[in-house]
Amino acid sequence: MSRVLKKRLRAVGLWLLTFLLLVVICVPGLWVVLSAFRPNREILAKPPIWIPEELTLGNFAKIFGFGQEQVAIPVLSYFWNSLVIATTSTLIALIIGMAGGYAFARFRFRFKNAWFLGLMLFRTVPGIALSLPVFMLWSRLGIIDTQLGLIIVYVSLNVPFTIWLIDGFFRQIPMSLSEAAQVDGCTRWQAFWKIEFPLARSGIAAAGVFAFLTSWNEFALASQLTRSTDSKTLPVGLMDFTSQFTIDWAGMSAMAVIIIVPALILTFLVQKHLIAGLTFGGVKG
């Protein structure tokens, strides 16, 4: 066999492998998206219908309460809960993360390493392991089935991560930049907002996206701590499509798409800020 042929075969093999891997990763997602636009009978058809014969927005109309066929699921409430809880908890986690990250990166204080290690260890505990104590505590406090209850849980879930990530970004910014700004006439506060914050912005944005996605997608704890439309989030709401004897796959898929889309949009919006490397060049490498 000639070398050229060998090389070609190798390339084809690699392509095939890549294709298979991508199929494994993408098909379930694709299937969910496709199912969102197909009627239930086509989804459940045997043998399966791979190429949709009929595309419809009926599933969306159905879960939002339009059209003939209606499902009694308050998707709008769930959406609103998810939005409020994810956004608020992300903002709080970011503010604490910035303050904490800056402190860990810039200041010397007692037990600094122990604090930091403690935060990281806290992150290693699976959230679900804490669900029972949290449930009991929350019920005593009377914040079961409230947005506040979930916000607190998500903030504490995200803060170690945001501190850790933002700390790393502040650490990369040389102290001398802030010092130069202070000699140039800034207060420490001004030096932070005008110099250090813009330079750490990509890191803060990244921390924000991750925190938002964690809160937005979280299911296990939310399913424990929510009951009604007061606080139920979208991932928990998905379970509403499961009843004792049937599962409404079409409605569930439509709702899954509703969950996926905002997360995708956010990631696309922020991704240009995620490109780091802005700090290069200000100081000698």
Added chain:
Amino acid sequence: MAGIMLEGVVKRYGKTEVVHGIDLEIAHNEFVVLVGPSGCGKSTTLRMIAGLEDISDGDIRIGDRVVNDLPPRKRNVSMVFQNYALYPHMDVRANLGFGLKIAGQSKDVVERRVQEAAEILGLSELLDRIPAELSGGQRQRVAMGRAIVRHPEAFLFDEPLSNLDAKLRVQMRTEIKKLHNTVRTTVVYVTHDQVEAMTLADRIVVMRDGYIEQVGRPMDVFNHPVNTFVASFIGSPPMNLLPARIEGARVVFEDGASVPVPERLTNFVADGQEVIFGIRPDDLSPIGHGIHEARETTEIDLEVELAELLGTETLIYTTLAGQEIQGKMFDPRDIRPGERLTFRLSLDKAHVFDAGTGQSVRPH
């Protein structure tokens, strides 16, 4: 008028004292260089003047104000950092104008002063670039430009040239000197490079371990070092320092070789005193190859171990009393290792330090 005055300034980190009560008076428009090996407290001293470090004791005055408790922004000084510390997300124009903008100057004033500074430093073409697009020397100039636009009362330089390659360093050194001639302002400049200190300073402050060892004009420090530390730190190659003992009118080295006690020092040494004899390589040359104007000289035979050709002169490594020393041959001819030469030693320029204290036997 803005001189800078340090009175008994102390810096402690916890229980460790790193600057031990230094006194220093810097005149208006004077160019003072703090020089010393790393860890000598020179950068800390500069940062205390800038207000970036608290002072633990003593007073710092800029002009007639005590600035001990003023934050950096209220001291009206500007600083050039070792790593330049340019704001990476701003172009050169914004970097230069940042301080003025913060101070609330109008756009016109900012623009005019930025242009002015850019012109002085040859940055006019680069105003729209960001720091990442500049070379090392250009960044250095932007850092200096940022310092001069604000017309501060003093410039503080923290090892500004140590990140540049050798050639650029020499070039920027001259530019700093020129800059000081153009914008006459008080300058405090920190370096560990004694050549920079010698070439730039009106006055040199030699520091070691948090103490000031000597303050003086460059040539005074060079010609009359107060102790062995200053003697070996200032000057390149460093002064040869040889342990010896005074016996009558002679300085006797450990192997029995000896030279006369320099006439001007005879009244300052005692018979039997243990001393350190210091002679710069420039003042130890083969006969006929240097030392023309010495009043008092002596001769000594030494064997060449290694010769380094430097062009106009040759550096000769040899051994005296079991210790490697260096001499210089001016108008050099070819010499080979192993050759024995008679050296002339200029006693006018020889130094004698007390072996116990390291201080020069002759007070200054």
